[in-house]
Amino acid sequence: MSVLVYTENWDGKFKKLSFELVSYSAAIAEMINTGVVALTIGQVEDEELKKLGNYGAKKVICVTGDSLKYLDNKIYTSIIAGIAEKENSKVIVFSNNNSGKAIAPGVAVRLKAGVAAAVNALPSSVEPFTIRKKVYSGNAFAHTVIKSEIKVLSLLQNSYDIKETANNAEIERVAWNVEPGMVKTEVLDVQKQTGKVLLTDAEIVVSGGRGMKSPDNWGPLVELAELLGGATACSRPVSDEGWRPHEEHTGQTGKIIAPNLYIAVGISGATQHLAGISSSKYIVAINIDKDAPIFEAAQYGIVGDAMKVLPKLVEAVRELKK
Amino acid sequence: MKILVCISNVPDTTTKIKLSADGKTIDTAGIQWVINPWDELSLTRALELKDDPAAGVTLVTVAHVGTSSSEPTIRKALAIGADDAIRVNAEPADAYFVAAQIAAVLEKEKYDIILCGIESSDYNGSLTGGIIAEFLGIPSVSSVSSLRIENGKPVIVREIDGGKETLTLPVPFVAVVQKGIAKEPRIASMRGIMTARTKQIRVYEPVAVNPLTEIVMYEKPAPRAACKFISPDNPAELIHLLQNEAKVI
Numbered sequence: 260m261s262v263l264v265y266t267e268n269w270d271g272k273f274k275k276l277s278f279e280l281v282s283y284s285a286a287i288a289e290m291i292n293t294g295v296v297a298l299t300i301g302q303v304e305d306e307e308l309k310k311l312g313n314y315g316a317k318k319v320i321c322v323t324g325d326s327l328k329y330l331d332n333k334i335y336t337s338i339i340a341g342i343a344e345k346e347n348s349k350v351i352v353f354s355n356n357n358s359g360k361a362i363a364p365g366v367a368v369r370l371k372a373g374v375a376a377a378v379n380a381l382p383s384s385v386e387p388f389t390i391r392k393k394v395y396s397g398n399a400f401a402h403t404v405i406k407s408e409i410k411v412l413s414l415l416q417n418s419y420d421i422k423e424t425a426n427n428a429e430i431e432r433v434a435w436n437v438e439p440g441m442v443k444t445e446v447l448d449v450q451k452q453t454g455k456v457l458l459t460d461a462e463i464v465v466s467g468g469r470g471m472k473s474p475d476n477w478g479p480l481v482e483l484a485e486l487l488g489g490a491t492a493c494s495r496p497v498s499d500e501g502w503r504p505h506e507e508h509t510g511q512t513g514k515i516i517a518p519n520l521y522i523a524v525g526i527s528g529a530t531q532h533l534a535g536i537s538s539s540k541y542i543v544a545i546n547i548d549k550d551a552p553i554f555e556a557a558q559y560g561i562v563g564d565a566m567k568v569l570p571k572l573v574e575a576v577r578e579l580k581k
Numbered sequence: 582m583k584i585l586v587c588i589s590n591v592p593d594t595t596t597k598i599k600l601s602a603d604g605k606t607i608d609t610a611g612i613q614w615v616i617n618p619w620d621e622l623s624l625t626r627a628l629e630l631k632d633d634p635a636a637g638v639t640l641v642t643v644a645h646v647g648t649s650s651s652e653p654t655i656r657k658a659l660a661i662g663a664d665d666a667i668r669v670n671a672e673p674a675d676a677y678f679v680a681a682q683i684a685a686v687l688e689k690e691k692y693d694i695i696l697c698g699i700e701s702s703d704y705n706g707s708l709t710g711g712i713i714a715e716f717l718g719i720p721s722v723s724s725v726s727s728l729r730i731e732n733g734k735p736v737i738v739r740e741i742d743g744g745k746e747t748l749t750l751p752v753p754f755v756a757v758v759q760k761g762i763a764k765e766p767r768i769a770s771m772r773g774i775m776t777a778r779t780k781q782i783r784v785y786e787p788v789a790v791n792p793l794t795e796i797v798m799y800e801k802p803a804p805r806a807a808c809k810f811i812s813p814d815n816p817a818e819l820i821h822l823l824q825n826e827a828k829v830i
């Protein structure tokens with residue numbers, strides 16, 4: 260028996276997200292008296308694979324093969340389902356990110372497993388297997404029972420505390436042969452953003468709304484984000500207007516993020532915006548209108564003109580970094 | 582080329598969610614039901630493709646699993662421009678159940694491209710599209726932000742962490758779509774509303790499938806502590822609190 264966790268790698272490296280997933284899976288494994296097997300697809304060095312052991316993985320399986328460079332849902336699904344069968348996995352854990360959303364459903368069907376997606380806590384009971392998941396874009400949680408023998412979970416990012424435990428993981432390398440013609444998705448072109456903190460990875464996010472008034476006013480906001488080592492984001496109208504790139508759009512229909520600190524500048528706090536940020540640990544609001552709904556979601560607030568407040572904040576952070 | 586757009590019937594996105602007294606259900610009194618926002622965008626994109634003769638799309642059908650109470654939502658999709666609709670007459674119990682129903686329909690009626698939203702704004706599952714594809718043994722692509730048809734070949738943009746990939750794949754396939762697939766949802770015209778009344782909704786009875794999950798209790802998130810206000814003249818105080826009280830910088 261085992262708990263299997265799919266830990267994606269990014270050009271051979273793991274991220275905080277991977278360690279969170281393994282820590283979470285280790286806690287579930289303990290609840291059902293078994294161990295964690297971590298699975299990654301693509302070339303990863305031993306030293307990097309060993310890191311997953313430090314968060315509780317007993318075994319780390321690294322699958323490599325010629326046709327695995329790009330995500331093909333079907334191929335990845337067969338690999339993960341195949342390994343789950345071999346490892347007799349009772350619970351399979353994914354991240355609720357792009358790749359988790361792409362692969363978890365297929366794996367569940369293969370294993371005749373029920374899925375709880377966007378979970379944000381450990382199971383409250385293992386018999387029946389009951390777990391809390393996000394519903395209504397964070398406006399409620401649902402305690403969901405999974406009735407099948409095998410369970411598939413996808414964990415919301417930044418919802419479980421990372422736990423380090425000294426542990427030496429066994430490493431197993433598996434060569435996966437994909438039959439010719441099985442890969443259906445043919446990738447023609449890849450565009451990658453470089454050198455910037457990714458919004459979905461960022462621990463600190465500084466975000467601007469329509470209250471920023473014009474695309475020309477973003478200077479101090481970007482500077483604040485850079486000084487704090489964070490990423491920049493925006494509300495939907497801002498990206499719709501083309502003031503900021505679409506990758507920055509957060510909210511229900513944009514990116515859903517959960518940083519430690521979210522600073523909302525000139526954002527009113529519409530339900531659809533909050534749906535993308537309400538899992539942030541701390542929310543700071545800067546808004547000229549003291550009745551703006553964003554203050555109901557925030558722990559710290561400044562009622563004032565962003566154009567005046569932002570430069571002062573930049574100054575204060577510069578002082579701090581000295 | 583024929584496109585099937587799966588639509589889910591969800592509370593309007595501004596709804597303040599209230600629970601029933603025992604916490605076992607959502608209090609639906611006064612809720613406005615709408616087409617799930619991503620499904621509305623995928624319908625819009627399907628119709629844009631149909632409007633473009635070069636794309637060669639001949640039919641756009643919407644499919645929905647739900648009881649007759651969700652017919653207004655289906656009619657709305659028809660008013661926006663879908664040619665016809667399929668409704669599987671059952672309470673949508675969970676994603677597995679819904680996907681099994683749509684897959685059963687697709688065994689009888691052939692479509693080339695099946696569009697699903699990246700999630701429904703009620704259950705936030707991101708599951709239906711992927712499960713349909715697996716049931717049918719056809720390929721799927723998720724996080725799709727653009728869909729074109731060039732010389733009869735689908736060209737898709739998929740969002741990945743920190744970038745995008747352009748790819749192609751053979752029909753039939755399931756595309757799970759997100760932001761970017763269409764700019765603004767198309768709105769029903771007066772004429773659309775009139776003709777929607779005469780468009781056909783084919784009703785199928787459900788196939789027997791046991792849902793694999795069940796919601797036993799709802800809960801509202803714990804309210805956040807009240808906001809601490811800091812004077813706009815002294816933002817350094819905010820930085821101090823973030824460093825020493827919240828300990829996040």
Ligand SMILES: Cc1cc2nc3c(=O)[nH]c(=O)nc-3n(C[C@H](O)[C@H](O)[C@H](O)COP(=O)(O)OP(=O)(O)OC[C@H]3O[C@@H](n4cnc5c(N)ncnc54)[C@H](O)[C@@H]3O)c2cc1C
Nearest residue numbers: 468469470494495510511512513525526527531547548565
């Ligand atoms: C189906 C659907 C999905 C949606 N999805 C999203 C989504 O994913 N993300 C999203 O963001 N929105 C989304 N929206 C839109 C959402 O409803 C709001 O319209 C939007 O979030 C408002 O953006 P905003 O806060 O930037 O602008 P506004 O609501 O216009 O707010 C601007 C704020 O700036 C303040 N302000 C003005 N001047 C200043 C100043 N000088 N200094 C400081 N503050 C100032 C104002 O007091 C106001 O509170 C969605 C809507 C629908 C219908």
